Amino acid sequence: MNTNSNTYTVIYASVVVIVVAFLMAFVAAALKDKQDENVVLDKKKQILSALNVDTKDKDxxxxYKDCVKYEYILNAKGDTLAEEGGFLIDVKVENSKALDERQLPLYVCSINxxxxxxxxxxxxxxxxPIWGYIALNDDKNTVxxxxxxxxxxxxxxxxEIATDKFKMPFHGKHIKQNGSFTxxxxxxxxxxAEGLDYVDGVSGGTMTSQGVNNMLKEGMGQYVEFLKK
Structure with a gap:
């Protein structure tokens, strides 16, 4: 074949594109399992962080296996739908549903x-997006x-919402006043803030602080019936 012809150029370019596409697909498939593992591990680290468990230089x-005893799935009535599987629930997806249709993850843990x-x-x-986890004592009230x-x-x-300076003041605060969720x-x-516990927002980060405020109220608000039990 004439290597200087247009036909050769088109065929050569097509082969190169196909080979590169195959290699990229192969690499993506090969890395997917590892990427999925990293996502799962990072989520476990986040939950452990809410439990004040230091994961540095540890497994x-x-x-997570030692601390998290159940990964419940609840409904908005506070009833337990399942004692496992909560870890797999996508909170973003559930938030898009009507409250009475949501599956609500709850992690039951043991610390000391x-x-x-x-x-x-x-x-x-x-x-x-912002996200988080809040760990409550067994009174279902104290952070x-x-x-x-x-x-x-x-x-x-x-x-700054991800820093200890912002997070530490939450410790010991209460999510209820006189038995009612606030x-x-x-x-x-x-x-x-009158009538409820409060923490300082981020200086210069008013909108993000308001986002955290709303997330706390709406996120925990879904669990009101469970918190009553």
């Missing part, structure tokens, strides 16, 4: 022999720990 998968309940949450920040993260909040401003307010620094 997060084993720590004490029962903790971890509730996952998802909301909206200034620039994109044991929290974890927050974000997709694209501004460094030094809204992104959530925890996230307020502007030096402001207060």
């Amino acid at each position: 997060p998968a084993q720590l 022999g004490a029962t903790k309940y971890v509730i996952p949450m998802r909301g909206a920040g200034l620039w994109g 044991f720990g929290v974890y927050f993260s974000h997709e694209s909040e501004t460094p030094g401003l809204g992104a 959530s925890i307010a996230v307020v502007k620094p030096d402001k207060t």
